[in-house]
Amino acid sequence: MxxxxxxxxxxxxxxxxxxxxxxxxxxxxxxxxxxxxxxxxxxxxxxxxxxxxxxxxxxxxxxxxxxxxxxxxxxxxxxxxxxxxxxxxxxxxxxxxxxxxxxxxxxxxxxxxxxxxxNKAGGASILSSQTSTLTLRVSIPCSGHAPLISQELKNLSGIESVAFVSPNLFKVNYQPLLVSPKQILSLEVFKAFKATVQK
Structure with a gap:
């Protein structure tokens, strides 16, 4: 029918x-x-x-x-x-x-x-002579975890902004006088999702 x-x-x-x-x-x-x-x-x-x-x-x-x-x-x-x-x-x-x-x-x-x-959680990108940029490759299986990574990075003192680039890159704008790459990489969230510095 x-x-x-x-x-x-x-x-x-x-x-x-x-x-x-x-x-x-x-x-x-x-x-x-x-x-x-x-x-x-x-x-x-x-x-x-x-x-x-x-x-x-x-x-x-x-x-x-x-x-x-x-x-x-x-x-x-x-x-x-x-x-x-x-x-x-x-x-x-x-x-x-x-x-x-x-x-x-x-x-x-x-x-x-x-x-x-x-990217909303990461804040607006502000570049100046007092800031440096670090690109992290984070082993997240999908973009669903990206807001969490951005939020955790932004909560760290000295981080100016975080920009997420799909699938797993995070461009971190930070103040070297307040925070170091080593401190950034030692965040708790990176124990669950390994992060490496992208050259």
Whole structure:
């Protein structure tokens, strides 16, 4: 039985919202960290920071996004008595929108939101005769950890600004009289994510 254009549009609408939720929900911890850091709630931000220090935390979140999308798909197909390969084939547009939205949300977070927040946290670049620049290559598995690295660097006395360059470079503008490269590299966050000076 051929689906009408109305059914197709309904499938797209039904698939978009669960896809959006599936993409965003697993990232609620890092979104919460960003918001709490911005508004200055350091206690809760400190709790969430421990989760962000887990190296493959964000890969787990992407996997969770896809699991949530799959649960949504199974629920939707089951409710419509189409929980079979033939049913999935019939509702392929719904599934395409569902998984497509989930993947696009994750891509948007990793390529736009997290790099933007990392640079926002790093502050405006101010170059002067009293400052030096150090480029760090940090072994972060993805850009999701970049806001945390920028925030930790910026909290160090003597750091003027931090600029994140995808995938894993941090250009640090600092005052040599107040802080040394050795002190920068000895930050607690670099025990979880190794940092080396880029020549």
């Amino acid at each position: 051929k689906e009408s254009c109305c059914q197709t549009e309904q499938d797209k609408k039904h698939g978009f919202l669960p896809g959006l939720v599936s993409g965003l929900l697993p990232h609620s911890v890092c979104i919460g960290f960003i918001i709490l850091t911005i508004i200055g709630t350091t206690t809760m931000a400190g709790v969430l920071k421990k989760l962000l220090l887990v190296p493959f935390f964000f890969e787990t979140l992407v996997a969770l996004s896809l699991i949530f999308a799959t649960i949504s798909a199974i629920t939707y197909l089951g409710r419509n008595e189409l929980l079979s390969f033939a049913g999935a084939k019939r509702k392929w547009k719904y599934l395409l929108v569902l998984y497509g939205t989930t993947i696009l949300v994750n891509l948007f977070l990793f390529t736009v939101v997290f790099p933007y927040v990392a």
